[in-house]
Amino acid sequence: xxxxxxxxxxxxxxxGIAKHSSHLVDAWDSxxxxxxxxxxxxxxxxxxTPTGSNSKIARILRxxxxxxxxxxxxxxxxxxxxxxxxxxALNINLWSVMSLCKRFSTMGIPIVVAYHxxxxxxxxxxxxxxxxxxxxxxxxxxxxxFSSAGRQALIDHRLFSQVVEVPLGTTGVTEISDEDVxxxxxxxxxxxxxxxxxxxxxxxxxxxxLIEAASTIADNQGNDVxxxxxxxPRKRRGLFRVMExxxxxxxxxxxxxxxxxxxxxxxxxxxxxxxxxxxxxxAADVVVLPYRRIxxxxxxxxxxxxxxxIVSSDLPGLRSDLAETAMYVAVGDAQAxxxxxxxxxGEGKASIRGNMRRLTGERAAKNTYAxxxxxxxxxxxxxxxxxxxx
Numbered sequence: 001x002x003x004x005x006x007x008x009x010x011x012x013x014x015x016g017i018a019k020h021s022s023h024l025v026d027a028w029d030s031x032x033x034x035x036x037x038x039x040x041x042x043x044x045x046x047x048x049t050p051t052g053s054n055s056k057i058a059r060i061l062r063x064x065x066x067x068x069x070x071x072x073x074x075x076x077x078x079x080x081x082x083x084x085x086x087x088x089a090l091n092i093n094l095w096s097v098m099s100l101c102k103r104f105s106t107m108g109i110p111i112v113v114a115y116h117x118x119x120x121x122x123x124x125x126x127x128x129x130x131x132x133x134x135x136x137x138x139x140x141x142x143x144x145x146f147s148s149a150g151r152q153a154l155i156d157h158r159l160f161s162q163v164v165e166v167p168l169g170t171t172g173v174t175e176i177s178d179e180d181v182x183x184x185x186x187x188x189x190x191x192x193x194x195x196x197x198x199x200x201x202x203x204x205x206x207x208x209x210l211i212e213a214a215s216t217i218a219d220n221q222g223n224d225v226x227x228x229x230x231x232x233p234r235k236r237r238g239l240f241r242v243m244e245x246x247x248x249x250x251x252x253x254x255x256x257x258x259x260x261x262x263x264x265x266x267x268x269x270x271x272x273x274x275x276x277x278x279x280x281x282x283a284a285d286v287v288v289l290p291y292r293r294i295x296x297x298x299x300x301x302x303x304x305x306x307x308x309x310i311v312s313s314d315l316p317g318l319r320s321d322l323a324e325t326a327m328y329v330a331v332g333d334a335q336a337x338x339x340x341x342x343x344x345x346g347e348g349k350a351s352i353r354g355n356m357r358r359l360t361g362e363r364a365a366k367n368t369y370a371x372x373x374x375x376x377x378x379x380x381x382x383x384x385x386x387x388x389x390x
Contacts, residue, residue, distance in 0.1 A: 001031075001034065002079050002377060003036075003076060003077060003079045004036070004078060004079070004081075005038065005073065005076060005081045005104075006021060006024070006025065006035055006036070006037045006081075007039075007061070007084070007100060007101075008038075008089070009090065010022060010037050010059075016298035017089040017116055018039075018089070019274075020084065020169070023169060023171065024169075025037060026052060027368075029052030031374070032054070033054065034054040036056055036073070036078070037051075037055070038073065038100070039057060039059045040062070040090075040093045041058075041059020041061065042060075042062070043059045061097070063093060063095070064096070070103060073100070080380035081109055081110070081111050081112065082112045082376060082377075083097060083111065083112070083113045083114065083136075084116065085097075085115050085116065085136055086115075088117060088121070088243065089116070094132060098135055101113075109384075110141045110142060110383045111140055111142070112142040112144060112376060113142070113144065114144040115154060116295065117295055118153040118295055119149050119294065119317065120295060121133070125242070125243075130157075133159060141380075141383050142164060143159070143162075144163070145296075146296040147165070147318075147320035147321065148316045148317070148319075149296070149315065149316040149320065150163075150317065164375075166376060167321070167372055168321060169368060170301045170302075172364055172365050173305060173307060173361045173364050173365055174278040174306055176306065176307075180279035181279055183279065184276050188230075188267070188269060190228070190283070192224055192225055192226045193225050194283075195210070195217065195226070195228070195284065195341055196227075196281065196286070196288065197229055197230070197288045197290060198231055198277070198280070198281070199231045199297075199299045200232065200233065200247070201233045201254070202250055203247075204291060204292050204294065205231075205290070205291060206290035206291045206313060206331075209337060210227065211229075211266065213335070213341065214266055215261050215264055216334075216335065216342070217345070220342040221342065221345055223263065223264070226265045228269060228284075229258070229267070229268050229269075230270075230271075230272050230280070231271065232270045277306075278305065278306045281302060282308060285344065285345055286309050286310075286341050286345065287306075287308040288312075289326075290337065291315060291317075291318065291331075292331055294315055294318060295317045296318075296320060296321055297317065297318060301364075301367070304321070304325065304360045304361075304367070307357040307360050307364070309357060310322060311327045311328075311329065311337065312326040312327070313328070314328040314330055322360075324359060326356075327344070
């Protein structure tokens with residue numbers, strides 16, 4: 001079995017990549033591998049928290065790389081280093097991550113980097129974010145992405161010519177009881193058929209497109225519909241707070257725009273607790289992914305596991321996740337979105353929704369984290385073996 005060093009954010013906090021990492025660690029550990037997770041925090045390595053049968057989480061990653069941390073990590077003797085990379089997730093700890101990767105690279109240990117947001121982040125802050133991505137590319141042996149959009153972004157930005165593409169992953173089909181559904185409907189005051197969009201707030205999420213479509217949908221349904229926009233801006237640190245301020249501005253604009261639409265029931269909620277996510281997505285008559293730009297979507301894969309009825313922007317990153325399970329509309333086309341959503345609401349459309357739920361469940365059962373974790377590890381070991389024969 002293999003010793004894997006994972007550099008990543010890790011739960012808590014409630015973050016998409018942190019959650020993704022926890023699923024990968026569970027899968028690697030269950031397969032008999034040993035994983036050491038190095039995550040941001042102020043612990044010492046001897047305070048690492050066990051997870052699974054063979055693995056530990058050490059929250060020892062800080063802004064400035066420390067010599068003692070390096071010496072402690074080296075004693076683990078990793079065979080593969082995996083990095084879950086996104087500027088938004090690693091934040092001010094980026095430089096420590098790059099420093100560790102450089103050191104392990106000089107030791108001949110393969111560096112596998114999973115790029116989560118190349119499509120969104122590369123030009124986000126101009127020269128700064130471009131330099132960060134180029135620096136990370138220089139220490140990457142095996143670039144991994146989770147969609148065709150992510151792969152194309154890395155190639156278009158001339159960071160790599162060959163990229164490994166794998167699904168983002170699901171937990172399989174989540175078991176959801178009638179009691180779970182009743183609980184979340186009570187919690188969020190949902191008394192009518194409802195349309196849901198969920199996730200961290202930012203302009204690329206496209207929630208404004210759903211708000212623009214809401215009036216048409218409500219008119220079509222005789223106002224017998226509710227809209228829930230769930231999520232909040234992501235917390236940032238250091239110079240990346242400029243990104244948080246932009247997301248807060250987006251939240252204010254969304255709430256202001258919704259308030260201008262008369263006689264339509266549009267509600268906002270903060271971050272949805274993990275224990276409520278699957279039930280809320282299953283309870284929704286329609287889950288909407290109105291993104292303007294995305295490499296891949298954790299929310300889309302949660303929707304698959306929740307057997308949701310999905311209407312999505314027609315983006316390569318979302319098609320990679322959802323395939324034939326969703327109804328698609330052109331990016332930013334509120335009228336087309338209204339038509340698709342309205343066409344799925346009401347008792348007369350129950351059979352259509354039922355068929356869509358069957359398809360999402362089948363897709364979730366196919367693209368599990370166990371398969372994804374195995375593919376990532378195999379790519380790293382294949383690189384190591386290829387180098388050893390040259």
